[in-house]
Amino acid sequence: MTNGSKPRRPDVTTVEIIGGPEALEVGLSSYDARWAExxxxxxxxxxxxxxxxxxDVEHIGSTSVPGLAAKPIVDIVVAVVDITAEEDYLDGLLAAGxxxxxxxxxxRLVRTPTRDVHxxxxxxxxxxxxxxLLLRDHLRSHADDRALYESVKRALLNRQWSDMxxxxxxxxxxxxxIKTRARAARQ
Known part of the structure; x- marks a missing residue:
């Protein structure tokens, strides 16, 4: 752990996906400034x-990159002190809907009931x-990699996916x- 303290309990050791696999049902949308809002x-x-x-709370994923087409799902990352202390964050997030x-x-991943925010x-x-953050920041400032990433996403969405x-x-x-290039660009 990086916070200098020992976790209050062991973390989970398995992957639990509540609700099971879900088919990918959304396509790519052109960048929408409302995603930032x-x-x-x-x-x-x-x-x-x-x-x-x-x-700490940050906007991540494709919706955080102006000019990049994305699935219209806003991804957010929240950094907490102790991931094992779910009572410190999970209860509040569930109470918030x-x-x-x-x-x-x-x-842990929580989302809105409409699945438009993860x-x-x-x-x-x-x-x-x-x-x-490395990927987001690089894509925000490197148009060539932004275009490459979008073209790969578009090609992949032409396939059928049994699970997102x-x-x-x-x-x-x-x-x-892209992240390799981002690290090289930072040095």
Whole structure:
């Protein structure tokens, strides 16, 4: 752990997907400035729900990149002090109207009932948070990689997917290549 304290309890060791696999039903939409407004509205909702907790909240994913086509799902990352202390954040998020979708080691996912906002919860210092921000920041400032990423997403969406997670996994190679360039550009 990076917060200098020991977790109050062990983290979960399995992946629990509440509701089971779901088919990918949405296509790509042209960039919409309302996604940033939606993020700000949900950021306020999250901060209000977790007012007693020490959290960081960031807009991530394709909807956070102006000019990039995206599935119209706003992704948000919340960094908490202790991922195992679900009572410090999960209860508040559920009370604020989010629904638990995924519980897995180091990560929880809640979303709106309409599935248009996904909130990824990680422990502060988890490398996944840095990776999300690395990709977002690079795509915001590098039009060539933004265009490449969009073209790969469009090609993949022409296929049938039995589960949204399989679509996400299929983007891994291009994401890794872009993040490699992003790290090189930072040095």
């Amino acid at each position: 939606d993020y700000l509205r949900h950021r306020r909702r999250i901060l209000d729900a977790l007012a007693a907790a020490d959290v 989010y629904e638990l979708r995924v519980r897995e080691p180091g990560h 909130v990824h919860v990680y422990e502060r210092g988890n490398p996944a948070v840095h990776e999300y 997670n399989h679509y996400s996994d299929a983007k891994s190679d291009v994401i890794l290549a």
